Amino acid sequence: MLKHPLFPQVAVVERISRETADIKTFSVAALKGGVPFNFMPGQCAMLSVPAVGEALFSITSAPAQADFLEFSIKKTGAVTDCLHGIEEGCQIAIRGPYGNGFPVAQLKGRDLLFIGGGIGLAPLRSLINYCLVHRGDYGNIHIVYGARSAADLMQRKELYENWPASPATSVYLTVDTGQEGWDGHVGFVPQYVEELGFSPQNSIALTCGPPIMIKYVLAGLERLGFQPEQIHTTLEMRMKCGVGKCGRCNIGGKYVCRNGPVFNFAELKKLPAEY
Amino acid sequence: MQEIQKARLPQLWEYLAKKAPLYLPQQEDGVINFAPWQEGARVKLESLNTVLPPKSIVFPQWETYLHFTQKARELKLTPTKEPEGSYILFGVRPCDVAGITVLDRVFLQDPVDVFYESRRRCTIISLACNEPDISCFCSAFGLEPGFAPAADIMLWDGDKFLLWQSLTEKGETLTHSLTDLLEVPTPAETESVQCLRETAATVQEQKWGLDGVKERAKDMFNAPIWDSLYRRCLGCGICTYLCPTCHCFDIGDFSRGERGERFRCWDSCMYKDFTLMASGENPRPTQKERVRQRFMHKLSYFPAQHGLYGCVGCGRCVRKCPVNIDITQVIKEAGGSISCA
Amino acid sequence: MKEIMQKMRAEAARVLSSGEVDLVLGWEKGDLWWQSYPVFIENEKKAELLTWDLFCVPNLAKYLLEEIWHKKRVALFFKGCDALGFNQLMQDKRVDREKAFIFAVPCSGLVDPQKVERAGLHQGLLRVERLGDELTFVYKDREKKTAAPWFYYDKCLTCRYPNPVVFDFMLGEPVPVNPRERFTAVKELEGQNVDARFQYWQRQFSRCIRCFACRNVCPACSCRECIFDLTSPRWLGKATELSENQFYHITRAFHMAGRCVDCGECARVCPVQIPLTSLNRKLIKDIDELYGPYDAGVDPQKVPPLVTFNPGDPAAFLESKGV
Ligand code: SF4
Ligand code: SF4
Ligand code: SF4
Ligand code: SF4
Ligand code: FES
Numbered sequence: 001m002l003k004h005p006l007f008p009q010v011a012v013v014e015r016i017s018r019e020t021a022d023i024k025t026f027s028v029a030a031l032k033g034g035v036p037f038n039f040m041p042g043q044c045a046m047l048s049v050p051a052v053g054e055a056l057f058s059i060t061s062a063p064a065q066a067d068f069l070e071f072s073i074k075k076t077g078a079v080t081d082c083l084h085g086i087e088e089g090c091q092i093a094i095r096g097p098y099g100n101g102f103p104v105a106q107l108k109g110r111d112l113l114f115i116g117g118g119i120g121l122a123p124l125r126s127l128i129n130y131c132l133v134h135r136g137d138y139g140n141i142h143i144v145y146g147a148r149s150a151a152d153l154m155q156r157k158e159l160y161e162n163w164p165a166s167p168a169t170s171v172y173l174t175v176d177t178g179q180e181g182w183d184g185h186v187g188f189v190p191q192y193v194e195e196l197g198f199s200p201q202n203s204i205a206l207t208c209g210p211p212i213m214i215k216y217v218l219a220g221l222e223r224l225g226f227q228p229e230q231i232h233t234t235l236e237m238r239m240k241c242g243v244g245k246c247g248r249c250n251i252g253g254k255y256v257c258r259n260g261p262v263f264n265f266a267e268l269k270k271l272p273a274e275y
Numbered sequence: 276m277q278e279i280q281k282a283r284l285p286q287l288w289e290y291l292a293k294k295a296p297l298y299l300p301q302q303e304d305g306v307i308n309f310a311p312w313q314e315g316a317r318v319k320l321e322s323l324n325t326v327l328p329p330k331s332i333v334f335p336q337w338e339t340y341l342h343f344t345q346k347a348r349e350l351k352l353t354p355t356k357e358p359e360g361s362y363i364l365f366g367v368r369p370c371d372v373a374g375i376t377v378l379d380r381v382f383l384q385d386p387v388d389v390f391y392e393s394r395r396r397c398t399i400i401s402l403a404c405n406e407p408d409i410s411c412f413c414s415a416f417g418l419e420p421g422f423a424p425a426a427d428i429m430l431w432d433g434d435k436f437l438l439w440q441s442l443t444e445k446g447e448t449l450t451h452s453l454t455d456l457l458e459v460p461t462p463a464e465t466e467s468v469q470c471l472r473e474t475a476a477t478v479q480e481q482k483w484g485l486d487g488v489k490e491r492a493k494d495m496f497n498a499p500i501w502d503s504l505y506r507r508c509l510g511c512g513i514c515t516y517l518c519p520t521c522h523c524f525d526i527g528d529f530s531r532g533e534r535g536e537r538f539r540c541w542d543s544c545m546y547k548d549f550t551l552m553a554s555g556e557n558p559r560p561t562q563k564e565r566v567r568q569r570f571m572h573k574l575s576y577f578p579a580q581h582g583l584y585g586c587v588g589c590g591r592c593v594r595k596c597p598v599n600i601d602i603t604q605v606i607k608e609a610g611g612s613i614s615c616a
Numbered sequence: 617m618k619e620i621m622q623k624m625r626a627e628a629a630r631v632l633s634s635g636e637v638d639l640v641l642g643w644e645k646g647d648l649w650w651q652s653y654p655v656f657i658e659n660e661k662k663a664e665l666l667t668w669d670l671f672c673v674p675n676l677a678k679y680l681l682e683e684i685w686h687k688k689r690v691a692l693f694f695k696g697c698d699a700l701g702f703n704q705l706m707q708d709k710r711v712d713r714e715k716a717f718i719f720a721v722p723c724s725g726l727v728d729p730q731k732v733e734r735a736g737l738h739q740g741l742l743r744v745e746r747l748g749d750e751l752t753f754v755y756k757d758r759e760k761k762t763a764a765p766w767f768y769y770d771k772c773l774t775c776r777y778p779n780p781v782v783f784d785f786m787l788g789e790p791v792p793v794n795p796r797e798r799f800t801a802v803k804e805l806e807g808q809n810v811d812a813r814f815q816y817w818q819r820q821f822s823r824c825i826r827c828f829a830c831r832n833v834c835p836a837c838s839c840r841e842c843i844f845d846l847t848s849p850r851w852l853g854k855a856t857e858l859s860e861n862q863f864y865h866i867t868r869a870f871h872m873a874g875r876c877v878d879c880g881e882c883a884r885v886c887p888v889q890i891p892l893t894s895l896n897r898k899l900i901k902d903i904d905e906l907y908g909p910y911d912a913g914v915d916p917q918k919v920p921p922l923v924t925f926n927p928g929d930p931a932a933f934l935e936s937k938g939v
Contacts, residue, residue: 003354004340005386006526006539010350050343050350050537051530055553077553078848091350093343211556238552240526245381245388246542247523248549250572251558253579272496272571274558306823306889326888327825336825337855406739409648507654507679511829513887527854540854541825548845597829597885598674599646599653 008093019154022075029068041127045096055079056239060122062129072122098242111139117209146174146189150182190216200225206232228266277439277457296362328519333394337540360396369423370413370589374519376425380581401426407479410590415483421472484612491610492575505566507598512543514592570605621668629663641692643672650729670727677702680711691717699780700877700913701835707916710838720783722791725772771880774798821861823888830882836875873899874922877913
């Protein structure tokens, strides 16, 4: 029997770990074990809880790193509410991978500047860990990450231990509002990036976070001398099919699910401002 | 070329319907739509466009594609059998045939929508328009009211008979099986086809020049027309549901207890929840952005992505929009020209 | 009609230039003969866009929801049916009488383009004019005259309030009121047995494509958040399954009970010609028979029968079940 292109496979949620008050990370494996499918950093998958619905999430684990896929999911609507309510061992449906992913070939030999805000670290993390596995292929790696408060920082073990311990890799953390017990930087991500003042020389910046943050980060990077082609970001649009057919994620001549979600700033400038 | 006497059409339909399900325009409660032929069917070939385009057959308003059972932690997914593809669409107008080829671009591109592909195995018998309506503007897109190149068989209305020409191998095979019903037309009748085609094209009084519309439409994002056009829009989506090329869909689940099914159904960019994200953000917050999206998608975005216009000029949206929002006004705004012949 | 059109333009220019209103809502003529659609005029110089012809059918009242939301004072034109819709919006506390300046346009009937098409008069038609009770269909090189009522919307033929019941300023003279019986179709259905009726409505509802045009155009459908749009919980699935279509129509009909002003807009906009008028009129007729005559939209001060309880109210629906 022919299967519909939207037909998912059954997968098992093997592990669920709490990141913050409203973010959990789910490890999802194929029914027979192993990853449900291969992918590249920046790609996404459609997860669904039957009877509730489907939603698209970026894969936060790195390729070939584990025998499951990881998704960091923030509670925001019907599907995510339901996912937050399930237990380890539950079966869900998954299909993918979707999207173009980050242009990993273009990144080789460059210094990389990762700029993330809140849940936006999820897609970046996949690429960060991918680059750290192939550490020799890349130059310096700088990671700037911020969240509303210290309690909203996700992937803390990697932020504080794994990443800083890697060669030529530095992590800069910031929170929107300071509070007791936080002795790090206080302030918004875009300003912090400008304060830190990275050099555009042989660099590529990759940013992901709330739309408003991206907007200011883009402006800030331009001021630091980054060319639009040197800045990559991921777009968020409502998606349904993931394969360029349902029309929902259409912006200008592009379908975010197919031609994105990763775009460089030069491409974004050509799109109508509808994201 | 062959021909069939109109008086023998019921015989033809009966014969065809025995071979495969036969869909043709039929009237029920005053509404003409494609429906499966049955004994006593009220076939309406002469009226131009059906209310719903034959899209509703190749890409039905909703269809289930998987069944699921969820027991405790366990989930079972069963694919739905793909739809039957060997049916005949009879009396499809040339614009609607072109509409199907637009849908092809979307559903047959990788990854192929196998359900659609299966339904596309149908045989399309197109009926040329002799006298296009005032709201028809297929010629604006380089289409011809008197000819549908993508059909399997082409028919022309010669008053007492239909002239019959197969255009594909599939059409040829079907034609061969109908030797008892088809006749050889006189040379004069054969020649009349050319005349019918030409008359139809000129009846489409308004002569369109679409040169550069695609390019100019691209720069129309901030055009003033959007500030006024949308205000009367009801956001009903009639224009999209009735459009032979609109293909946007949604995915939903039905469930009762442990069992359920997942379906795909038409959706419309004219609805406010179309782009509403779970976070509450909406990149197209008002009807203005939605109306703009529909027209820009047809005249600029779809051509950019697929190389052809997302409108075939069938005029359904022009006729059925409750507040007369008219795509031809947008085309004119984009630089398309009209001159009365 | 031309005379009224001239007055419309003059009045619109006047109220805009005097600053009495920020916006005038009227109708504008499109390129094709049947196109007369709502237009929003903010500048007196644009008053010339206004038209008044045989196709000015869309009700303008509902746009007030949007405009008042934007804190504007609006002048608008009402036919008889439009005024009823406005009163219903007032009764539902959705519009503010003070913010609307209403011009009444008595209406002796508008032309249904579908009837023109069915009569085969549409090919090459340029425009339709009316003189008294006679229509003239104007083509490039000929004209055709016929009796007007043949081509009027059904809703116009049965209209009991062609002269607006609410207005600030009347344009033209009141027209005679001469409605045909409006319950004919309902009575015909009532005469059939349950099975036949059920089949009839099944067939109608199965055609519904759930575009919601009927709801969106309806002056009695003004809920800010409609139950059919809610996603959590989702009451109405998006698949146009017959049972879901039935759920939609029956629920909406009940919500319209005692509130439907019988303006006929829902039936007009339905692309698949579902006879919504029969459905709504059945409820109107039942309410009239059970609780005494009541016409929604005529008097916004009058208490609607379904929002009051009277110990003497008939409860036949309980008795027949033997409760
Ligand atoms: S049919 Fe007309 S009113 Fe309805 S959504 Fe389309 S443009 Fe708007
Ligand atoms: S946009 Fe309108 S005219 Fe064009 S194909 Fe669609 S329904 Fe027909
Ligand atoms: S239900 Fe129909 S007839 Fe009644 S008020 Fe609404 S639109 Fe008018
Ligand atoms: S207007 Fe007609 S097709 Fe649309 S939802 Fe209403 S009844 Fe259904
Ligand atoms: S999600 Fe369907 S086209 Fe992109």
